[in-house]
Amino acid sequence: MKNFALIGAAGYIAPRHLKAIKDTNNTLIAALDKFDSVGVMDSYFPSADFFVEFERFDRHIEKLKRAGTLLDYVSICTPNYLHDAHIRMALRRGADAICEKPLVLNPWNVAALMDIEKESGQKINTILQLRLHPSIIKLKNKVDAENKKEKYEVDLTYITSRGKWYDVSWKGDESKSGGIATNIGVHFYDMLSWVFGDVQENIVHLREKDKAAGYLEFKNARVRWFLSINENDLPAQIKEMAQKTFRSITIDGQELEFSAGFTDLHTKSYEQILKGNGFGLMDSEKSIQIVHDIRSLTIDKKGDKHPYVIK
Known part of the structure; x- marks a missing residue:
């Protein structure tokens, strides 16, 4: 004990x-x-x-x-x-x-x-619990086994509504939270780099207080991403169901189902840590570099844009 x-x-x-x-x-x-x-x-x-x-x-x-x-x-x-x-x-x-x-x-x-x-x-x-999610592990094994010459085409969309309290709290202060991409996106960037390899290009198309979007090219994937805490960005069908969150990852046009399987991922993380197999500083380095660059880069028009940015 x-x-x-x-x-x-x-x-x-x-x-x-x-x-x-x-x-x-x-x-x-x-x-x-x-x-x-x-x-x-x-x-x-x-x-x-x-x-x-x-x-x-x-x-x-x-x-x-x-x-x-x-x-x-x-x-x-x-x-x-x-x-x-x-x-x-x-x-x-x-x-x-x-x-x-x-x-x-x-x-x-x-x-x-x-x-x-x-x-x-x-x-x-x-805690990098997405690396322990069964669907993400399955995806990584698939990518490693296929060893494709062409890069995967990936769209990441994550909209999770937040109220007025958000701006008042430390999360609304970029100097304390790191901004929207860090606050709600860092675990996705870690997962993407874990599955698809090193970052080769990072372009930011949109960076506002309540949303951000851009393009990331990894060794094995081209990723268009969009993150938002603004309820108005939710798809119409999600609003009709009175839901406040929309999360989607498509790979070559196919939806990755990972809405289930989140139960006890922190416990699984602790089990690995106690065995000496926890994720350490080197594991975190890539995603921290990605979000730092997203905060620092000049907004750019080039690169493949996420459909929500175009819309």
Whole structure:
């Protein structure tokens, strides 16, 4: 049984981490969040100590260490811009880190963390759960086996409606979230690079506060992508069904069915991490470079545009 601490216990994604810790028969000894709406902890670890101030949380971990209770892992579910600092804290405390994506916001942060990881002897893990999705694994195996000379033609469309709160929260601040492509797209970019290989070209056609679109060419695929949190971008048939989210990936005109199979992917991620097979810094590097470039590139008219951009 391993000892875990959790930073960001009041966040949206925290319950999946709490469940994963419990499902893998480990224990949570401490949790931190500046917000105290963490009643969900009662369903998993009601005996865990909880703090709203980082200083008291950090002191508590130190006191436990001196009393002989060692911390094995720190799970990080905080806003994107704080991941780097919280990963460093975990390693300083002699624990491995398990961090939500994006691991960090910029490529140079990855390089710095590599040095710190080496110095500390600890491991930095990230959650890239799409790599564990049965449909995505099947797709990667198919692509590897076919070894096509021609590139696959891929369209990625992801529209997930968000209300007015989004702009007020840290997610609406690009300096904290990395912007729309980072916030809702980074796991797709990781999946695409994992399946189709290295990026050869990155073109941005649209970059607004609530949507972005562009063209990515990988070693084995040409990808037109469109991401949005604006409800008005939803297809008419989705609106008619009163649904708020539309997600589609087509490969050579064929829809990739991956709406099911998301259950317990965080638990599967934890199982692999505990076996020493977690996804680390190098695994995250490509997608972090992609989203950084999307933020930085000048809007360009060239390249194959997604149908939603044309429309």
